[in-house]
Amino acid sequence: xxxxxxxxxxxxxxxxxxxxxxxxxxxxxxxxxxxxxxxxxxxxxxxxxxxxxxxxxxxxxxxxxxxxxxxxxxxxxxxxxxxxxxxxxxxxxxxxxxxxxxxxxxxxxxxxxxxxxxxxxxxxxxxxxxxxxxxxxxxxxxxxxxxxxxxxxxxxxxxxxxxxxxxxxxxxxxxxxxxxxxxxxxxxxxxxxxxxxxxxxxxxxxxxxxxxxxxxxxxxxxxxxxxxxxxxxxxxxxxxxxxxxxxxxxxxxxxxxxxxxxxxxxxxxxxxxxxxxxxxxxxxxxxxxxxxxxxxxxxxxxxxxxxxxxxxxxxxxxxxxxxxxxxxxxxxxxxxxxxxxxx
Amino acid sequence: xxxxxxxxxxxxxxxxxxxxxxxxxxxxxxxxxxxxxxxxxxxxxxxxxxxxxxxxxxxxxxxxxxxxxxxxxxxxxxxxxxxxxxxxxxxxxxxxxxxxxxxxxxxxxxxxxxxxxxxxxxxxxxxxxxxxxxxxxxxxxxxxxxxxxxxxxxxxxxxxxxxxxxxxxxxxxxxxxxxxxxxxxxxxxxxxxxxxxxxxxxxxxxxxxxxxxxxxxxxxxxxxxxxxxxxxxxxxxxxxxxxxxxxxxxxxxxxxxxxxxxxxxxxxxxxxxxxxxxxxxxxxxxxxxxxxxxxxxxxxxxxxxxxxxxxxxxxxxxxxxxxxxxxxxxxxxxxxxxxxxxxxxxxxxxxxxxxxxxxxxxxxxxxxxxxxxxxxxxxxxxxxxxxxxxxxx
Ligand SMILES: Cc1ncc(C[n+]2csc(CCOP(=O)(O)OP(=O)(O)O)c2C)c(N)n1
Numbered sequence: 001x002x003x004x005x006x007x008x009x010x011x012x013x014x015x016x017x018x019x020x021x022x023x024x025x026x027x028x029x030x031x032x033x034x035x036x037x038x039x040x041x042x043x044x045x046x047x048x049x050x051x052x053x054x055x056x057x058x059x060x061x062x063x064x065x066x067x068x069x070x071x072x073x074x075x076x077x078x079x080x081x082x083x084x085x086x087x088x089x090x091x092x093x094x095x096x097x098x099x100x101x102x103x104x105x106x107x108x109x110x111x112x113x114x115x116x117x118x119x120x121x122x123x124x125x126x127x128x129x130x131x132x133x134x135x136x137x138x139x140x141x142x143x144x145x146x147x148x149x150x151x152x153x154x155x156x157x158x159x160x161x162x163x164x165x166x167x168x169x170x171x172x173x174x175x176x177x178x179x180x181x182x183x184x185x186x187x188x189x190x191x192x193x194x195x196x197x198x199x200x201x202x203x204x205x206x207x208x209x210x211x212x213x214x215x216x217x218x219x220x221x222x223x224x225x226x227x228x229x230x231x232x233x234x235x236x237x238x239x240x241x242x243x244x245x246x247x248x249x250x251x252x253x254x255x256x257x258x259x260x261x262x263x264x265x266x267x268x269x270x271x272x273x274x275x276x277x278x279x280x281x282x283x284x285x286x287x288x289x290x291x292x293x294x295x296x297x298x299x300x301x302x303x304x305x306x307x308x309x310x311x312x313x314x315x316x317x318x319x320x321x322x323x324x325x326x327x328x329x330x331x332x333x334x335x336x337x338x339x340x341x342x343x
Numbered sequence: 344x345x346x347x348x349x350x351x352x353x354x355x356x357x358x359x360x361x362x363x364x365x366x367x368x369x370x371x372x373x374x375x376x377x378x379x380x381x382x383x384x385x386x387x388x389x390x391x392x393x394x395x396x397x398x399x400x401x402x403x404x405x406x407x408x409x410x411x412x413x414x415x416x417x418x419x420x421x422x423x424x425x426x427x428x429x430x431x432x433x434x435x436x437x438x439x440x441x442x443x444x445x446x447x448x449x450x451x452x453x454x455x456x457x458x459x460x461x462x463x464x465x466x467x468x469x470x471x472x473x474x475x476x477x478x479x480x481x482x483x484x485x486x487x488x489x490x491x492x493x494x495x496x497x498x499x500x501x502x503x504x505x506x507x508x509x510x511x512x513x514x515x516x517x518x519x520x521x522x523x524x525x526x527x528x529x530x531x532x533x534x535x536x537x538x539x540x541x542x543x544x545x546x547x548x549x550x551x552x553x554x555x556x557x558x559x560x561x562x563x564x565x566x567x568x569x570x571x572x573x574x575x576x577x578x579x580x581x582x583x584x585x586x587x588x589x590x591x592x593x594x595x596x597x598x599x600x601x602x603x604x605x606x607x608x609x610x611x612x613x614x615x616x617x618x619x620x621x622x623x624x625x626x627x628x629x630x631x632x633x634x635x636x637x638x639x640x641x642x643x644x645x646x647x648x649x650x651x652x653x654x655x656x657x658x659x660x661x662x663x664x665x666x667x668x669x670x671x672x673x674x675x676x677x678x679x680x681x682x683x684x685x686x687x688x689x690x691x692x693x694x695x696x697x698x699x700x701x702x703x704x705x706x707x708x709x710x711x712x713x714x715x716x717x718x719x720x721x722x723x724x725x726x727x728x729x730x731x732x733x734x735x736x
Binding site: 115155178180 | 481492500502512695700706
């Protein structure tokens with residue numbers, strides 16, 4: 001674990017709470033200032049600062065060659081990033097939205113994930129692929145997919161997703177510093193969430209791959225990540241009234257998966273619910289539940305449950321509240337943890 | 344309504360309709376210099392042949408003969424089970440050899456699966472070049488050491504890599520050129536389009552070499568594209584397209600050299616279409632008689648790149664029977680060395696399966712590596728449950 005002191009952003013700003021979008025920008029800014037090989041590329045990342053303004057100001061500060069508006073072509077962007085990495089650069093690629101990263105999937109699966117392996121370690125590809133993902137912002141079709149299962153199913157990629165402002169900074173710094181490709185999933189509905197952490201403040205950067213207990217508890221564990229963390233924390237508060245003392249584990253990294261933290265928690269509590277908004281069938285929760293069951297079987301008081309989005313293409317915005325797992329659905333699952341063998 | 348000839352004063356703030364659009368878009372390049380010639384560029388059999396450096400001709404000839412022999416030997420190795428598959432470039436040797444010879448040491452080559460000859464002509468150990476096709480590992484060499492990207496199996500996906508690398512080199516101030524090779528079928532892929540577009544917009548120092556060998560496995564060019572030629576595709580991106588006889592080694596060398604020179608001097612990318620023919624089947628596993636007739640193949644045999652150059656050299660008195668048989672002997676010796684080395688079983692360490700997935704193994708991979716280690720150790724121990732010694736399996 002290392003503590004880095006980011007360059008002071010304007011002191012007037014430093015006192016104000018920061019949003020996740022600002023923390024991400026600060027992470028890129030600091031990485032670019034420290035390491036001239038860090039380059040940003042994507043659609044609208046330059047003058048506009050990205051459609052979510054995450055790269056705002058970086059082209060002005062570092063120039064078009066370091067923060068580049070590319071032609072509109074995701075395979076081209078990621079493919080060019082591969083070549084840039086081959087020549088010693090550290091590209092940070094922005095995909096505009098989750099569902100618009102699919103044209104680049106071929107590059108991701110066939111080259112980005114495999115090049116270190118196929119060259120026996122001779123050619124690592126230190127590429128960070130930032131993808132805003134998930135729903136809850138009223139986006140129309142193709143703007144709300146939770147695509148993490150695809151990336152998790154592709155060996156050779158790291159897959160991380162921050163749920164807090166501090167983690168947005170720390171995880172992105174760690175991802176850019178990683179010698180392996182990282183799919184960095186940004187929960188877009190948390191872009192504007194705030195924290196007392198400010199862009200000038202020191203931040204902790206841990207190697208990726210560690211989960212964290214966000215809320216300690218004794219009666220059951222909620223295992224979650226990214227956009228669903230706030231839902232789980234709220235549910236844990238609400239469950240107190242029912243006498244449930246819920247522990248909340250934020251995975252932060254889906255690949256590698258921190259079995260240790262998750263297993264330790266579930267062995268303590270004896271019960272677990274996995275919560276995420278991507279689909280349940282073939283989704284991350286199935287893998288996580290299986291791992292928990294394999295390792296904690298004799299500690300479990302009830303089957304591991306999953307609360308996930310429905311197995312449907314992402315719904316139209318006016319219906320998304322029915323699809324996204326909310327506090328009530330999590331609490332219902334917690335109630336079902338009072339499982340009895342003969343019921 | 345009657346047309347008024349008086350100019351009506353627009354009220355302030357109203358939109359004035361213009362008959363010509365305001366200048367948001369303007370044509371930036373005169374397309375004429377970008378257009379390829381109607382006929383592929385040729386040197387052999389023309390006056391230009393007399394101007395080619397004799398040393399270059401000799402070098403090209405030696406490489407063509409070795410390349411032809413290499414293809415034959417590698418195909419033979421598939422029959423002996425020493426190679427999992429081999430996509431021969433017989434008939435296309437001039438493209439392969441020229442692609443390698445026009446590059447400086449600091450330049451990069453981005454080959455496809457068919458381009459082992461280019462890789463070997465660039466100086467890579469042939470056994471390393473065949474590692475992928477033998478099946479003992481996916482690449483077999485350090486791309487950065489040799490400045491040769493891994494042979495790409497997915498079509499056209501290596502082209503954006505070439506653009507990114509060339510772009511990065513230029514950003515660093517290095518005068519490095521990337522030459523990327525693709526087949527005619529590969530030009531239909533989205534990555535081909537994206538790579539050309541990026542290269543032209545970034546003015547990246549890249550040369551795209553399309554080897555139009557007539558077929559994508561069984562599908563002829565007519566079913567692949569409706570373009571006048573593949574070289575014409577360049578114009579739409581704003582780069583020059585060049586058409587060249589892919590069986591004419593000095594012509595290939597000249598056109599690619601010119602493209603490399605343009606790229607190195609800041610002139611941006613070029614698309615070169617080499618018109619050639621695949622004399623062998625797609626790979627040893629393919630049956631070419633299902634999609635083409637003998638007549639067609641024989642007609643192309645008469646335009647064989649090795650024989651074309653041999654003829655030129657003989658005519659000019661630069662090559663005689665002795666020279667021809669010496670070149671053949673050299674190639675045979677090379678093939679014999681290759682055969683010997685390929686006939687040794689490669690030493691494989693199964694634990695390598697986990698060694699290079701990530702810089703640091705995940706705990707998941709460490710567990711899986713321990714499982715395989717235990718399996719290997721168990722299978723190495725003498726069996727204590729041989730049949731008849733009890734145990735209910
Ligand atoms: C993306 C992709 N799709 C399909 C294939 C299967 N495939 C291998 S070679 C080939 C034909 C390629 O033809 P062409 O680009 O003309 O190259 P050539 O083999 O003639 O050198 C096909 C379809 C592939 N390798 N990659």
